[in-house]
Amino acid sequence: MANATEPTTPISTSSISIAPIATRSASKASWTAFRALLLRDLTVLRKSLKEFIPRTLLQPFMLVFVFAYVFPKIGQGVGGGGAAAAAFSTQLIAGVIGLAVIFQGIQSVALPLVNEIGFTREIEDRVLAPLPVGMVGVEKIANGAINGLIAAVLVFPIAAIVPATPVHLQIKWLELITLAPLSAITAASLGLFFGTKFEPRQVPMLFGVIVLPITFLGAVYYPWSALSGVKAFGVPWLQILTLANPLVYMSEGFRAALTPTPHMSLWAVYPALIGFSLLLGVLGVKGFRKRVLS
Amino acid sequence: MSETVIRTEGLTKVYPGDIRAVNGLDLDVKQGEIFGLLGPNGAGKTTTAGMLTTRVVPTSGRAWVGGVEVSEHPALVKQVIGVVPQSNTLDRSLDVRENLYFHGRFFGMGAKESRREADRLLEVFRLTERATAPVLALSGGMAQRLMVARAIMHRPSILFLDEPTAGLDPQSRLALWEILGDLHRDGQTILLTTHYMEEADQLCARIAIIDHGELLALDTPEALKKSVGADTVVTVSAHGDLEVLSEVLRTKVPGASSARCVENAVVLEVSGGGGVLPIVIATADAAGFTVTDLSIAEPTLETVFINLTGKDLRD
Incomplete structure (x- = not known):
């Protein structure tokens, strides 16, 4: 089949003209x-929406469905029944959005990059496009952040509607429109960092050893402040340890922006997210x- | 048309572990010529091309492409070069036409211009029927044509091709040679690396023969072949100690300038070699060797390489 379509007569390229050696300014060419x-990345996203949507929605959906719908129905409500269950659903919505955002960092930045590099x-x-190599990396962060924001928007209705008990929303717009992009940039920077550190054969380890603890200990299912109850020798060790997890600040940030529930001080959330995005970036x-x- | 478009001075790349891939290379490529880097695998050709195309950072030495120093202004250099790498680097998330379209956009073409140019190149490179196919569905030859189309889409001043026909079937290889010939006629400067001596011989105006990262010879194919100093190359296979046979042939065959053992045969270079074959057989016979195979050829770039290194290009 292949050979049948090979040309048998010479290809004429006579209409290809060669430009003289002349360059646009480096900065103009770089931005273009x-x-x-x-x-290109957004075109690929549009073309792969059929995969993007289920991949983005299913995990949060299952999480909310089991913890906030099934559990209350079968009398296993986390935190007890009634008001406590409602509080849990409200807690969970912020965590689930944080989770969706951080997963985009892995799925839309780290995984493609691991393959494309390795x-x-x-x-x-x-990398041969006419811009500094570092800017190709920055573009990956920009794309990952856009993916993360789209994921957050997609997941929000699920987290708000699926729970069996009512979710109490209290949207603070200023916090939301600053913390959401900041979280998305942090997640995408984390994705770029992982994407350049892992080989294709190590991807299972990335999920099993790195992503799993980040997501389970990311203040998704509980507010970070509640961890003060986990103590050894009088030291709230888990609370301290999880401060190294960027997802904690995303979840707490969304908690502050979307719900009336207790959350980490925004004086900690903003600097931490800015710091993490800069460091990881x-x-x-x-x-x-x-x-x-x- | 003899303006220099690529120049290197003492270009050197040492990889970690003190692996000296390219060692003090001085090159000068003129506008409009097809320039070949010929050498066996591992000679440093790809590393050299990598340094000229900004992907490999030189350890020392300098390189100018289109008048711009590569290490100082890689982003500027990338505006004026087109690269066809050794492996298939087509964008697998995009279809055939989109690969060209987005390449045009990367290089500053507007949407309309890029679409028009993509369609034109698909036509020129006979890929129009495959315009909406995923790139993984292309045959090796078609993928290679698409990579060439992509590399010239933004009208680079210099086109780099790294082992462009490695792994292609003979028909696709010929088709690619035709394309490069046409581009050359249109004035395109081309630098290609290859370990196929026929390819270098056929296409290149000048050839740099390199091995172990060092430049061994640089000239036109004709001059390189003339440098051998013989007009006939006889390859003799025989039973017995070939070292002895090569010594016998070198001293006894009239006009023999050199003889050496290469891959279970003796390669004998002879000047004025009309009617040399019966003499070779008789000489070998007289020394007690039975000739099992015999061939005669004009000197090739392979001969040049053997003369320079004592080994053949396939080693």
Whole structure:
């Protein structure tokens, strides 16, 4: 089949004209390329919505369905029945959105990158676009953040509607429109960092050893303040330990922005998310350069 | 048309573990020529191409592409080069046409211009019927044509091809040679790396022969072949100690300039070699060797390489 479509007569390229050696300014060309790379990624997202939507929705849906719908129905309500169950549903909505956002960092940035760098080598062509290599990494963060925000918007209705007990929402817009993008950028930076640190064969380990503890100990199912009850020798060790988990600040941030429930002080949430996104972003871009240049 | 578009000075790449992939390379590629880097696998060709195309950071030395120093302004260099890498780096998430379309957009084409140019190149490269196919559905030859189309889409001043026909069937290889010939006629400067001497011979105006990261010779194919100093190359297979046979042939065959053992045969270079075959057989016979196979050829780039390194290109 392949050979039948090979040309048998010479290909004429006579209409290809060669430009003289002339360049656009580096900054202008870089921004154009940056926007085009983003356009490419969003086109791929649009083309793969059929996979993006179930992959984004199913995990939060199952979580909310089992914990906040089935459990109350079968009398196993987390935190007891009635008002406590309603409080739990309200707790959970913020955590589930945080979870959806952080998963986008892994799924829309880290996983494709692991493959493109370590297996298909597709990244080599992207890196030849006329912009600094580091900006290709930054573009990955931008794309991951957009994916994360879309995921948050998709997941919100599920978390709000599915629970058997009413969810109490109290939306603080200023917090929401600042914390949501900040969370999405942090998650995407984390994705870039992981994407440049893992080989394709190590992906199961990424999920099993890294993503699992991040998601289970990310203040998704409980507010971070409640962990003060977990003590050894009078030290709330789990509460302290999980401060290293960026998901904690996302969940607590969404808790503050969406619900009237207790949450970590925003004086901690904002600096932590900014700090994490900067740290992971810089490490991610550095790691990216290191992986694609030799 | 003899303006220099690529220049390297002492270009060197040492990989971790003190692996000296390229060692002090000085090159000068002129506008409009097809320039070949010929050498066996591991000679440093791909590393050299990598340094010129910004993907490999030189350890020392300098390189200018289109008048721009590569290490200092990689993003500027990327505007003026087109690259066809050794492996298939087509965007698997996009279809055939989209691969070209987005490439155009990366390089600053508007949506309309990029779409029009993509369609035109699909036509030129006979891929129109596959425009909406996923790139993984393409045959090796078609994928390679698409990569060439992609590389020239933004009209680069210099086109780099790294082992462009490795792994292609003979028909696709010929088709690609045709494409490169046409591009050359249109004035495209091309630098290609290859370990196929026929490819270098057929396509290149000048060839740099490199091995172990060092430049061994640089000239036109004709001049390189002339440098061998013989007009006939006889390859002799025989039973027995070939080292002895090669010594016998070198000293006894009239006009023999050199003889050496390469891969279970003796390669004998002879000047004025009309009627040399009966003499070779008789000489071998007289020394007690039974010739099992015999072939005669003009010097090739392979001969040049053997003369320079004592081994053949396939090693």
